[in-house]
Amino acid sequence: MAIIPVELAGRSYEVRVASGLLADIAGQCALLLRKKRVPIVTDSNVAEHWRATVEKSLIAAGHEPRVLVLDPGEGTKSWHVLERVMDWLLAEEVERGDHILALGGGVIGDLTGFAAAILKRGCGFIQLPTSLLAQVDSSVGGKTAINTGAGKNLVGAFHQPALVLADLDTLDTLPAREMRAGYAEVIKYGILGDREFFDWCMREGPEVVTGGISAQEFAVTQSVKAKARIVAEDERETSGARALLNLGHTFGHALEAQTGFSDRLLHGEGVALGMVLAARYSARKGYITEADAALVTAAIASAGLPTEIASLGLNCDGQTLAGHMLHDKKMDAGTLPFVLLRAIGEAFLDKQVSLEDVAAFLGEQLQAH
CATH class of the missing domain: 3.40.50.1970 (Rossmann fold)
Incomplete structure (x- = not known):
């Protein structure tokens, strides 16, 4: 144990x-x-x-x-x-x-x-x-x-x-879809703060999803250890450390809202797609390379998780999706901080993001692929 x-x-x-x-x-x-x-x-x-x-x-x-x-x-x-x-x-x-x-x-x-x-x-x-x-x-x-x-x-x-x-x-x-959705939160810990764990997920992630008990025990234990460290440092999300756990969630919650918080998009699926979007937006801003954004996308796709907004069949534009973000509980003095990436394994809180630019980015993603 x-x-x-x-x-x-x-x-x-x-x-x-x-x-x-x-x-x-x-x-x-x-x-x-x-x-x-x-x-x-x-x-x-x-x-x-x-x-x-x-x-x-x-x-x-x-x-x-x-x-x-x-x-x-x-x-x-x-x-x-x-x-x-x-x-x-x-x-x-x-x-x-x-x-x-x-x-x-x-x-x-x-x-x-x-x-x-x-x-x-x-x-x-x-x-x-x-x-x-x-x-x-x-x-x-x-x-x-x-x-x-x-x-x-x-x-x-x-x-x-x-x-x-x-x-x-x-x-x-658990149904296979629920396992995949949960795995999104596992790989999140690697993407936001532990490149070594991310690399482990790239190798062993399929075992977690398909029922390998040793891989599951390692994945759950390492994920809980990572979260416990962050919670101990910033229990009530006041210093910014705990906010990093929201990687993928701002984008993901907007997609969940657009799909009516329904089974069309499970929470973990929204987070997975949100992390892809966060990585691509980080590349758009010049924080990471396009190659790193593609690696995040590939890691999430390899678990059978969604990586393209277009696959959801949404009848909306980027402005509509960005509008959902105005209700995000992290809004502060009219601005919304985004968890973005400086590298795989190095997330940070960007408080200078323009929602208009996010809306344009989402509009492009809706038309892609």
Whole structure:
């Protein structure tokens, strides 16, 4: 088992990466589950595969699992569903000292974490990420949120989990498309800050996607270590270090908005395409070579992820896509910083980007290929 500490002042916690963690959920969480009743929030897809495993362990330890099963998909991160979760938690008499189990991917983790943040002004929760994307990114670092009509993750809170259990067995039940989408967040860590890891992804990335357990364990562990270092340095995204984790997200969120935050474009697919666009825009600005931008594109394409806007069949122009960025939560005094590249493995925050130029660039990309 790999154990990665997330070192934060006064509230550090562990991320554990191994197989069999959900089957031993009661043992792994023994110090945190102080009451007989244990609230669990999940979705129907995850419940089909893992609810019985989690319940069996808890019941054997004398607990009474109480499960709320939600619909899968990005649409669940909404005001309406948040209200439903809050009412359920209150009916279950969850107290501030209790811990809610978030059993699922990024949607369940974000939603449950936000509910925990605001329930009685804050109670505990445990992340049980069941997707590759959630294991390497959204379950670590305490960002919780829901979506609104104005955009993605615009209502939320920083609320750290008490524990993260990344059970590699759950990856066996993921559809291939979800694995590819999660892999985008793996290779992101190489592109933004670790050329050696990027090169490893170029060699071993297909093994991560197709089920190589040793490659998956290495990829998840290295990704979590990278994120833990950045979160420890800049927990609330105030110094700029944590903002680098948004590589690909500004472009990606605009594409997600244009596709209605639907299954037309999964979050990881949006990030993958966003990283390609960030690399190409970095080359356009003269920060990296066209060859490096092409290498980023090739690395992402090799995992079966989208690399061209035209493939999405969008009925819009570059100005429309850039307009979605005006709702980005990183907007500051009317300007939007972009995470760009000085090299593969060296991302930086550019606060002097013109949205008009971005709109022109996106217009060109819509017409390309």
